Amino acid sequence: xxxxxxxxxxxxxxxxxxxxxxxxxxxxxxxxxxxxxxxxxxxxxxxxxxxxxxxxxxxxxxxxxxxxxxxxxxxxxxxxxxxxxxxxxxxxxxxxxxxxxxxxxxxxxxxxx
Amino acid sequence: xxxxxxxxxxxxxxxxxxxxxxxxxxxxxxxxxxxxxxxxxxxxxxxxxxxxxxxxxxxxxxxxxxxxxxxxxxxxxxxxxxxxxxxxxxxxxxxxxxxxxxxxxxxxxxxx
Numbered sequence: 001x002x003x004x005x006x007x008x009x010x011x012x013x014x015x016x017x018x019x020x021x022x023x024x025x026x027x028x029x030x031x032x033x034x035x036x037x038x039x040x041x042x043x044x045x046x047x048x049x050x051x052x053x054x055x056x057x058x059x060x061x062x063x064x065x066x067x068x069x070x071x072x073x074x075x076x077x078x079x080x081x082x083x084x085x086x087x088x089x090x091x092x093x094x095x096x097x098x099x100x101x102x103x104x105x106x107x108x109x110x111x112x113x
Numbered sequence: 114x115x116x117x118x119x120x121x122x123x124x125x126x127x128x129x130x131x132x133x134x135x136x137x138x139x140x141x142x143x144x145x146x147x148x149x150x151x152x153x154x155x156x157x158x159x160x161x162x163x164x165x166x167x168x169x170x171x172x173x174x175x176x177x178x179x180x181x182x183x184x185x186x187x188x189x190x191x192x193x194x195x196x197x198x199x200x201x202x203x204x205x206x207x208x209x210x211x212x213x214x215x216x217x218x219x220x221x222x223x224x225x
Contacts, residue, residue, distance in 0.1 A: 041220075043202070043215040102213065
């Protein structure tokens with residue numbers, strides 16, 4: 001069974017479109033995260049939710065809106081996609097906040113044309 | 114600014130050889146330090162976790178060391194295998210904000 005899953009794995013879209021990436025974890029964790037990995041492979045946190053409540057919100061454009069319908073899901077919706085949004089987006093989860101270990105999903109490669 | 118820097122950026126070694134990857138950090142206050150392995154097209158997977166009071170931690174052929182005084186860590190890989198080809202990322206947890214501060218990674222390529 002996949003612990004942290006993301007869909008889709010690949011997403012190619014035009015500039016200006018709106019798209020969503022879904023994340024689900026079956027580990028029973030309280031906390032979920034979204035990370036962005038740029039072309040230089042640098043991972044940077046975007047959001048963190050604990051028990052459906054927003055905990056961390058880095059300086060991310062408000063075109064990015066996370067939504068947590070329940071503890072097991074944290075979806076990422078992106079409006080008006082821009083070329084600079086092209087990256088790999090990773091979802092992760094942990095039992096409560098750090099320093100508990102985070103488990104990462106397989107990533108979603110977003111390409112904006 | 115809290116930073117985690119790794120060296121070298123990339124490394125190529127022959128199968129069976131040993132190698133050591135370096136990580137220097139300025140994160141403070143510091144909770145613990147982790148090494149992750151990220152295979153191409155996959156998410157990072159934890160290799161070792163060390164608190165500030167631990168000097169060394171092993172996981173099979175992977176051995177991590179930590180010097181909290183000099184704020185340096187290393188990951189030593191023994192008898193490398195082709196499957197060790199991956200990016201290795203040093204992560205320091207800021208105990209004040211609970212944020213994971215990621216290093217830029219070292220890309221290791223093991224050749225037959």
